[in-house]
Amino acid sequence: MHATAIAQPNIALVKYWGKRDVSRNLPAVGSISITLRDLYTEVSIDLGSGLSQDELLFNGERNDEMLPRIAACIDSVVGEGRPRVRVSSKSNFPIAAGLASSASAFAATTVASASAAGLSFSMLELTQLAGQASGSAARSLYDGFVELKNSGESIEVTSLCDVDSWPMQVIVAITETEPKAVGSTVAMEVSRKTSPFYENWIAQQDQDLDSARAAIDRRDFESLAVVAEHNCLKMHSVMWASRPPLVYWNTATIACMQSVRRLQEDGCKVFFTIDAGPQVKAVCLPEYAAAVREALEKTPGVQQVMESGLGIAARLVEPS
Numbered sequence: 001m002h003a004t005a006i007a008q009p010n011i012a013l014v015k016y017w018g019k020r021d022v023s024r025n026l027p028a029v030g031s032i033s034i035t036l037r038d039l040y041t042e043v044s045i046d047l048g049s050g051l052s053q054d055e056l057l058f059n060g061e062r063n064d065e066m067l068p069r070i071a072a073c074i075d076s077v078v079g080e081g082r083p084r085v086r087v088s089s090k091s092n093f094p095i096a097a098g099l100a101s102s103a104s105a106f107a108a109t110t111v112a113s114a115s116a117a118g119l120s121f122s123m124l125e126l127t128q129l130a131g132q133a134s135g136s137a138a139r140s141l142y143d144g145f146v147e148l149k150n151s152g153e154s155i156e157v158t159s160l161c162d163v164d165s166w167p168m169q170v171i172v173a174i175t176e177t178e179p180k181a182v183g184s185t186v187a188m189e190v191s192r193k194t195s196p197f198y199e200n201w202i203a204q205q206d207q208d209l210d211s212a213r214a215a216i217d218r219r220d221f222e223s224l225a226v227v228a229e230h231n232c233l234k235m236h237s238v239m240w241a242s243r244p245p246l247v248y249w250n251t252a253t254i255a256c257m258q259s260v261r262r263l264q265e266d267g268c269k270v271f272f273t274i275d276a277g278p279q280v281k282a283v284c285l286p287e288y289a290a291a292v293r294e295a296l297e298k299t300p301g302v303q304q305v306m307e308s309g310l311g312i313a314a315r316l317v318e319p320s
């Protein structure tokens with residue numbers, strides 16, 4: 001009744017923002033992401049270890065805030081009549097700060113809890129379970145470039161291109177390590193209900209998905225850069241026009257975007273993307289990573305820089 005899984009976060013290049021069905025956590029749009037290699041979350045699950053209640057330890061400390069969502073994820077995998085559980089989780093990056101920590105946490109929890117309970121699921125079933133826990137988590141079950149298709153009554157996830165066939169580096173500029181004020185789940189609903197741009201965002205998403213998929217097929221970095229930056233800024237425009245406004249950026253976020261622009265003007269193959277948080281992710285071809293890293297480290301307000309290649313799917317480490 002014990003299992004440990006590791007999952008990597010993923011960064012969306014064409015983003016998920018908005019839900020079609022809140023109760024089943026179905027996204028209103030498809031999305032395309034890259035799974036990272038060097039950032040990770042490890043989750044160990046002990047089922048039925050004589051506990052009277054569920055318990056979540058994060059980096060060795062009790063975390064009661066995240067516990068209800070993690071417990072609900074385990075309920076949906078194992079069944080609501082399950083024994084109590086101890087969940088121990090650790091990550092090598094800040095959580096709840098716009099670095100896709102829920103993607104890696106829920107992907108690892110889904111894989112580990114299925115194994116701890118001795119259950120075996122198809123990839124499609126695991127995808128639905130992870131996606132129900134957190135939309136972006138379904139993408140962390142796959143490696144490299146990944147597409148989540150919003151196909152009517154359910155979701156479907158596929159790998160578009162494996163890790164080795166189009167290497168990239170992602171340089172993450174951390175401008176704030178505190179958790180964000182409004183979590184994505186709540187913020188998406190605020191946008192759906194109040195943003196005057198929301199309907200256009202949904203209507204244009206297929207066009208962006210087609211452009212990004214075609215760029216990935218052709219290994220066309222410039223085209224991917226154009227659609228990814230456009231899609232990111234469109235999502236943030238939806239957020240900014242929500243009531244109350246959802247502005248996740250700080251001055252360092254904008255300074256990082258300007259640093260990326262200057263690198264592009266110098267011929268560097270790099271683009272930025274920003275999720276529901278103030279961190280800037282600069283995606284580049286590997287030969288430009290050192291220059292991108294140096295520029296972001298020098299950008300005022302950047303607290304820390306992390307770097308990652310593209311990585312692998314969520315996996316069980318114990319039992320192996």
Ligand code: 2P0
Pocket residue numbers: 010011012014015016017025031100102103133134135136137184185186274275276
């Ligand atoms: C993404 N984000 O595609 C987008 C871009 C944030 C901005 O997926 O409510 O934590 O758990 O399904 O997966 C963050 O949303 O939301 C997210 P839920 P999740 O990566």
